[in-house]
Amino acid sequence: MNWANNLIILPILLPMATAAALIPIDDRNRTLKGVLSFASTVVLFVATVILIGVVSSGEAAGTSVYMLGNWPAPFGIVLVLDRLSALMLALSAVLGLAAQVYAMARWHTAGSHFHSLFQLLLAGLNGAFLTGDLFNLFVFFEMMLAASYGLLLHGSGPMRVKAGLHYIAVNLAASSLFLIGVSLIYGATGTLNMADLAVRITTLGPESRMLMEAGAALLGIAFLVKAGMWPLGFWLPTAYSAATPPVAAIFAILTKVGVYVIMRLSLLLFGNEAGTSAGFGQDLLLYGGLFTIAFGAIGVLASQAMGRLASYSILVSSGTLLAAVGLGNGAVIGGALFYLVSSTLTTCAFFLLIELVERGRDAGADVLAVTMEAYGDIDEDEPEKEIGVAVPGTMAVLGLCFCACAVLMSGLPPLSGFLAKFAILHELFNESGFGGNMPITAAQWIYVALLILSGLAAMIAMNRIGIRTFWTSIEGTIPRVFLIEITPVLLLLAATVFLSLQAGPAMRYMDATARALANPSNYTDPVLSAPRAGPTEGG
Amino acid sequence: MELVLSAGIGVLTASGVWLLFRPRTYQVIIGLSLLSYAVNLFIFGMGRLRVNAPPVLEPGGVGGLLTHTDPIPQALVLTAIVIGFAMTALFLVVLLASRGFTGTDHVDGRE
């Protein structure tokens, strides 16, 4: 057990420790809480970067295993760090940083225990990405969801509570499905470990197999609810657009957890080696994904408010990813992962931007009114009357950011949104390598068409809303914006620029990830053969 | 045993699910509670049913599935009970808040 191996658990423990330490601190010291929390997230980010380094350095075949309680794999709970999970960890840390900085300007004052909940959300996310055990996944899912309920309700007010009620009700029902699915799988196969399950699937009898598949299907529905697949994701636009901006920003990755698990499990369990179960549920994912893209695009077009637009664009990206998984084309996963990173960063930035842009407008005033009203109820410090500083260049910077978001969301060049779509299309058209000249199937054509049309829809909608906001707004009301509010937006957009510039290395990483995912033994072998720590090794 | 318990699970599920479709928040929370009983029993059943074979060992003893019931589903149910309790509490408070803000106990916040 060297320290680098122990680092695997840091993304879970650190946020939890921070959260626990912050709980008893009085809410009047919010800034202190914020700074501590921020510092913790910075450390988290550094750790995830190191972890990415660890998995991509090729050591241990890119998969590291952490045995909790030193119990070996199929029995105890293991954390599994591979390229995919490391990527997701880093992504959530980046989003966490941005949202947190943004929140410290003022949103964390809209309710109590913001930072603790936020850190616990991060811990839940990271746990869900890392765990290699189905039931432990449930626990971290619940942790993440519980924190998301809390954060969604942060700031209270009728809109959020109403949205929260639906969000919670639907997700509670989905959690029941999760439990039924996991236990059915256990009842049929006798294991909870994902790697062990992948191995056992190959030798299941027919009755066990059908029960296992029914369980997996229920599990899948639970994840698809989180991923927002049509018609299971109607709760999403309302919930996300009701959330406070930093919360909505971090929520950008919540749907991706659903996608992540779907991707992980369907490639691990139902790969080519799974016997008659191979490719189980793929068609559902494909068509569901396609419908989701279509529905998301329609929603994007139909949105009057930016919040809903952003939420629907999350559905589009979910659909894109689900369909990519459903295509059953290992290569597309690489492009899809690139898309995942890019679209997540984009939606996060956009959610943060929305409130800044709308602040000068009536819509923003509404939000503020709600906040003020919420404050009216309890005897607490009033929020600052002055929100941010009015700098003349502000509008231009906001406009620029908005443009960047529009370009990213509609997949126009030159930013990573375009490269992501390019990567997906490239891998779609050239499944068996460049010039392989495989025929393109009808489903693939539909996918391509929807990919382009959804970009178009985003372009039209963003154009419409952008013109209304920036070009027809009454002059003279320059929104007041804090530097620490605009900085995270700029940094997130800079990250997409960085992603575009470093597309080569990034794509290499994604492709390596996709290749590793396509071969389940890359996952199962290290997990099932990891040695326990012995007393001789330790101090 | 199995027949009775599975019938019970079925009835609990049906009642719970039916309540999930109802328009009043209170109906939904009762439904979720019933459903969680059903789910807990279902998880529990996945370890098969045994009478008087609790997974408690003699000191120094070694257990086996011949003499003891499957402990894993029990551990899972325990976790599920806790989480279910937490979620019931949360949903309750949210439905109260919704009632307070919207003035109605309809799940959509309006009649």
Added chain:
Amino acid sequence: MRYWFPYPLLSFALMLFWLLINQSLSPAQILLGAALGISHAWLMVNLRPAKTSMKKAWLIGRLIGRVAADVVRSNISVMGIILRSRNRPVTSGFVPIDITLQDENALALLACILTATPGTAWLEFDSQTRVLLLHVLDVENGSAWAELIKTRYEAPLKELFE
């Protein structure tokens, strides 16, 4: 001493509880039980319950015996009433009783006794008038309920606590 052991009787009872529940008389459990009993008594200090001292503790045995007998008797009679209730509906009624017992712990004990003996139900106690409203299942059979309770239970309790 009073500071460290605020409710010795309680502590003792708790230790007894501990030993019973653990089904063990091992030194370890006795020690642990004592420690827990004493520490839980400290918890109780904060709640400031009314202090009661038992004057004549030996009377408690007699009381328990009497109650046990009454429980058996009233159980039988109530069973009879229930089984016969269709043919011969019972006349039940409310019986007010003046209670002179002051100690609230004693009152609580009285309540327990009355409840444990089927056929009588403690309903309401007016703290001003100190009237206890009792519901009696079979009023006809025992019109002298008030007297019975006063002599059979209240008096010994009074003796015990006051």
Added chain:
Amino acid sequence: MLLILTLAPFAGSLAAIVFPSDKSTAAAWFSGVVALLCLLLVAGLYPFVASGGVLRYELRWLPELGLNITLRMDGFAWMFAGVITAIGLLVVVYARYYMSASDPVPRFFSLFLAFMGAMLGIVLSGNIIQLAIFWELTSIVSFLLIGYWHHNAHARDGARMALTVTGTGGLCMFVGLMLIGHIVGSYDLDAVLSSGNVIREHPLYTTVLILILLGALTKSAQFPFHFWLPHAMSAPTPVSAYLHSATLVKAGVFLLIRLWPVMAGTDAWFWIVGCAGLTTLLLGAYFAIFQQDLKGLLAYSTISHLGLITVLLSLGSPLAAVAAIFHTLNHATFKASLFMAAGIIDHETGTRDMRRLSGLFRHMPITATLAMVASAAMAGVPLLNGFLSKEMFFAEAIETHKYNILDTITPYVATLASMFAVTYSLRFIHSVFFGPPPHDLPKIPHEPPHWMRAPIEFLVLACLVVGVIPTLTIGPFLHTAVQSVLGDATPVYSLAVWHGWNLPLAMSLVALIGGVILFLLMKTYLATSVEGPPFFRRLEGQRIFERVLVTLSWKWARWLERTASSRRLQPQMRILVFIAFAAGAIPLFLQGFKPAAIALRSVDPAFALLWFIGMICAVGAAYQAKFHRLAALVLLGGAGLVTCITFVWLSAPDLAVTQLLVEIVTTVLILLGLRWLPKRIEDSNDPELMDFSVRMRRLRDLALALACGVGMMLVSYTVMTRNVPDTISSYFLERAYSEGGGTNVVNVILVDFRGFDTFGEIAVLCIVALTVFSLLLRFRPAAESLEKPEQQRIQNAFDDDHPDRKKGDSIAEYLLVPSVIMRWMFPVIGMLTAFLFFRGHDLPGGGFAAGIAMSIAFILQYMAGGTRWVEERLRIHPLRWMSIGLLVAMATGLGSFFFGYPFLTSHAQYASLPILGKIPLATAILFDLGVFSLVLGATVLILIALAHQSVRSPRAQIKAARAAAKETV
């Protein structure tokens, strides 16, 4: 060099934006220098290109996907780069005078340079994906340029339309280019250009062709996508001069020419490109005649000329391609100058309406002369450059390329369009510069500053020089360009002015004379007519486009969104449950699931009786939940109790203990909540009940619920009656004692084998407690719940009414005796807690059960004495307990780090102490202590936070009253 050439404008763009807005001249100078630098760079590269060389620069970007930054300059690219930079420089000079100081000029120049860079990027792309990137960049930047005066609604609409049309086309083209990559196996332009046959013979050729043409034709404003261009005229004139002469629209032409060797020559190409080109050629010219806006006229003329080029390209003959390239150059020259002239007129007179303008020749003779020459070039008058390429066009039009009707009508259409061109050129000159002196103009017209005119002078000079001595001037450059496109297929062509009397010349004459006659016929009509051509006035592309866009992207989208989704919870739940049911049932159904045979013999009657009760409770709870909440809660408690007993019955004492405790807390919790839910009174003649559709809906819900119930029953029955698979639990049963240090396997799993689950689970509880706490801080009860409950009001009133009672006597009496017992239970439950805690590892119990039990002890005190009473006596810091609990659990887990073990590795040992004997010492117990502390804190926090609402509510009531008072005042 190429990299510098491409990057310089972008760098300049970034630099220009930082110029303060009052330093517009500096910004202009700066931009001019950048443009000049680019021009010089291009010029400097000529020798290399002229020798037939291809300049390449490659930067690795995404080599895995075949996308690298590849810059490639051949003769054709050089020619375009030259035009872009040269006209760019001229436009910068022009714009320096044109732009008003009140505009954000640095932004203009920044965008302008960016646009120039994007254009250069297109022509210099050596990778077709990179080309698509720059292509879309031009769309985006042109959007910003067209919408530069965004306070103007026309500018906004024009910009949006331009972006929508060209952006859409660009996306289609992008897919087309990707397909080319798929066919060729490379995105490299050189590879693509050398694979013409492969592409043309590929089954996907038509698809690719259509997609790419969608890009090219939208960009170059070809019918039916032409309509965006006239509306883009709301841009500042320098922008129009640049975008619509040399650059944006020419990008489409560029692409057609670039891919001409690869894609052209097929029937599909001929038909699609030819149809579009011919229609555009004719319609554009026809529309141009009837414009009243100067720039509108020029815009339609641009459309028409682009149609001309497109027709040339459609023919598939090398000579036609030469003509196309040549005309591209010529059109850029005269159209840029004409736009600038129009801009000068607008700038100096304040209007562009030809009905208001006239006789300007006297005020601005030089400008007028320049404009006349440029118009003549546009009309194709001999000795000007336009004439030469038009002649080539006519010559090609009369050639036969394909034997079909399109080919046959080409010469006629060409002549007719050329005639129209003469007409609108004449009209432009005549109505603006001749006729009576202008009156009533917004400004007094006069010549513009000299340097504003200079670009026009230069361009007109070019028109003349090229028109007179083409071989000496443009000849070599054109040849270089043509050679690089056509390669070995380069035909022999002549740029001579005089080819002798031939059919093309005759056609030119017909067009010229016919055009003049037509103009004379229409002069009076045009002087007063409304904007737009007769017959087609109604059929405005823009209006159709807008309507379609609104219908599609707004009305239909909104309708679809409403139809395909629901914001209501009930439908969402139904869908979720239905899909879940289907998802679970389908795999089973498909694989022939047979539920295990029902065996009645093993049924224990007592157990069956128990579950009979449980089922009635469940159904009853479901039945009562709407109108009798309390009854439903009671029945729910019954179902919970049956569940607990079942756990005991089936060897799960831990579950029973925990479920029981949770049951109690949940009941108290929901009761606490019920206080804030005003009661619902059953209305026996509820119209809902009568409604048939409502009844059907209920029936459907019932059917779905029953289906789920039956499904769960069958599946659970089947699994429960199957043999146990080889499960991982044997491992735990074998090692719970020897390695986990406990006899209660379930608890050892919870705190050791799967302690991480527990760790996460307590975090969930912690989160929920925090959420509940913070949500309740902002809790506002419903109006009708604000007051104290009715019972309390009555009882308080009773107390108030009787002089011998004081307020609160009722409750004090009520609780007098019970509270004594409840209070004494406090330490007893505490002991039970300790018991549950300590024996958890070996027997049922554990930190969780202990925590809940202790919280019940607290809540009991709250019930006995009320909130204030308890909080005066006990110090309760649930938040602190939670924090400590989480930290203790974590610290226990971290402890194993010091021994070199992973997180949560427990260390179990039975220590033998004197007197005490053997006692278990597992670190897991410490972990359990953390669990206990957290569970206690969280549960207490949730309950107390809710209970506190009653204490808080009077304050809220006061506030509400105060607010109401404020409103009435």
Added chain:
Amino acid sequence: MSHLTDLPLWAAIPVCLLLLSGSMITLIGSIGLIRLKNFYKRLHAPTLGASAGVILICLASMLCFAVLQSRWIFHEVLIIVFIILTTPVTLMLLGQSALYRDRIEGTDGVPLKAKPISPKADETDI
């Protein structure tokens, strides 16, 4: 762990009798819940189970385990004690609540404490 069949006959007979009588008494008490005509009468019914029922069955259990495991620690006593301690609390509170509600509604035959303020008498079942 011992087995029930190890129980000698001399112990089995009293255990069974205690069990049967205890459960019978409980059943009769519960039948009272059905048969007795008003709430106050029904209030007495469960006390049969809570007193005799609990005591008899606990005695059965004590005897059974004492014989089986040869021990003299009766933790079932705790159940008897706690039931006797806690049942009154429930019944007292419940009875008082019923009394209050009946007074408010003016139900016949309920003794009035003193006339409470005339209520808004729509308080029906919740």
Added chain:
Amino acid sequence: MTELFIIWSILASQIILGLAMGCALFRMVKGPRAQDRILGLDALYINGMLLLLTFGIRTANTIYFESALIIALLGFVSSIAFSKFLMRGEVIE
């Protein structure tokens, strides 16, 4: 003989207790007043606890004792909450 006797009588007493629970359930379902339902639930809890005790005897295992103890010790808490809710309209003031 002893075996059969004891097993049958335990079974009988379990069924009797089950019937007793059924009677309590009747009150919970039938009402008519809230207090009747609560009384029914309280009886159900006590009967259930007795059932657990008989189950302990039947299996000769003391491990199920805690559940019964918890009902005896804490089962009344929810009944108190119910009664207080009836009396005062809220559980904690």
